[in-house]
Amino acid sequence: MKTPQLHSFGLGIATTDARQDIIEVYYPQPIVDPAPDTLSALIRACGYSGGNQCIKLTPTHLKALQDTGKDKTDPAFSAIVDTLVGSKQTVVATFIAEDIAPTSIAEVYLKLQLLSHRLARPHGLNLQGAFAVLRNIAWTNQGAIALEDLPARQLLARAQGQLIDVMSVDKFPKMTNYVVPAGVRIADTARVRLGAYVGEGTTVMHEGFINFNAGTEGTAMIEGRISAGVMIGSGSDLGGGCSTMGTLSGGGTAIISVGRDCLIGANAGIGIALGDRCIVEAGLYVTGGTKISLLDNENNLVELIKAKSLSGRSDLLFRRNSQTGAVECKSNKTRIALNEELHSNN
Numbered sequence: 001m002k003t004p005q006l007h008s009f010g011l012g013i014a015t016t017d018a019r020q021d022i023i024e025v026y027y028p029q030p031i032v033d034p035a036p037d038t039l040s041a042l043i044r045a046c047g048y049s050g051g052n053q054c055i056k057l058t059p060t061h062l063k064a065l066q067d068t069g070k071d072k073t074d075p076a077f078s079a080i081v082d083t084l085v086g087s088k089q090t091v092v093a094t095f096i097a098e099d100i101a102p103t104s105i106a107e108v109y110l111k112l113q114l115l116s117h118r119l120a121r122p123h124g125l126n127l128q129g130a131f132a133v134l135r136n137i138a139w140t141n142q143g144a145i146a147l148e149d150l151p152a153r154q155l156l157a158r159a160q161g162q163l164i165d166v167m168s169v170d171k172f173p174k175m176t177n178y179v180v181p182a183g184v185r186i187a188d189t190a191r192v193r194l195g196a197y198v199g200e201g202t203t204v205m206h207e208g209f210i211n212f213n214a215g216t217e218g219t220a221m222i223e224g225r226i227s228a229g230v231m232i233g234s235g236s237d238l239g240g241g242c243s244t245m246g247t248l249s250g251g252g253t254a255i256i257s258v259g260r261d262c263l264i265g266a267n268a269g270i271g272i273a274l275g276d277r278c279i280v281e282a283g284l285y286v287t288g289g290t291k292i293s294l295l296d297n298e299n300n301l302v303e304l305i306k307a308k309s310l311s312g313r314s315d316l317l318f319r320r321n322s323q324t325g326a327v328e329c330k331s332n333k334t335r336i337a338l339n340e341e342l343h344s345n346n
Contacts, residue, residue, distance in 0.1 A: 275314030
């Protein structure tokens, strides 16, 4: 029989609730577009029957995967299998044959980790409906705990002289508990969600935030907020407290992006896309409906327009007139440059 094609695969360790339902999955080495030999070995060993499927693996499955995979998979993957053989944890194999809207927690977690491993880019995977699939989880010093199981777990811990520290209650965990991409600095790991795509050379300072399905293409300084769906170009700087309006903000459908070598000043924000080499003055929030006074090189008014008509254009400077309060836009003749010492040794 011809081996089917597969979009992606993950061998992972799952956390379950008291009813043995999966609440989260850690995939140490997710795979996109597995090679035919690897895929055939995975199918035989795991009993995969087609479609998008999550299989809870038995010791027999794992032993078969270990035996059949030695010559068909790379050494790193084989080492993972060797580690999982004999594990008392719930081990799963998740197969995604078609990139459609996810219907299981295992699928969502695989896609989120593909993003954070930089194996897929934001907007490159179908995550429609992911919020409805995921469950609110207590993220604790003892790992993920289902909320309905938390009171009993807390009581048991106290009875044993221990404490369960609940760091957050959310559908999304922090990225660094699953993957730390190469070449990044993250001052406060709780502010980067799983599913963030953090490009090599990026520095995320303490007040910086990166949501899922969003991120940076490469070297960048992030001291502001990258909302869901927003991608920041290489060489750009998001100043302290600034914000980008994502696709989850107010239910908008417009995709906001920031091009290369841009600067969004402290406490500023955008609700339109920026092209390359754009600057938004500190404290100025530009939305699609903002009335903009378009100026020529001599600062003469050319016309009054809405900001959305400038969305995606390069070499623009947005500022507020300190005397009239009008929001103005003119050609940007300033070139920003990131501090190379801050990023070269990430």
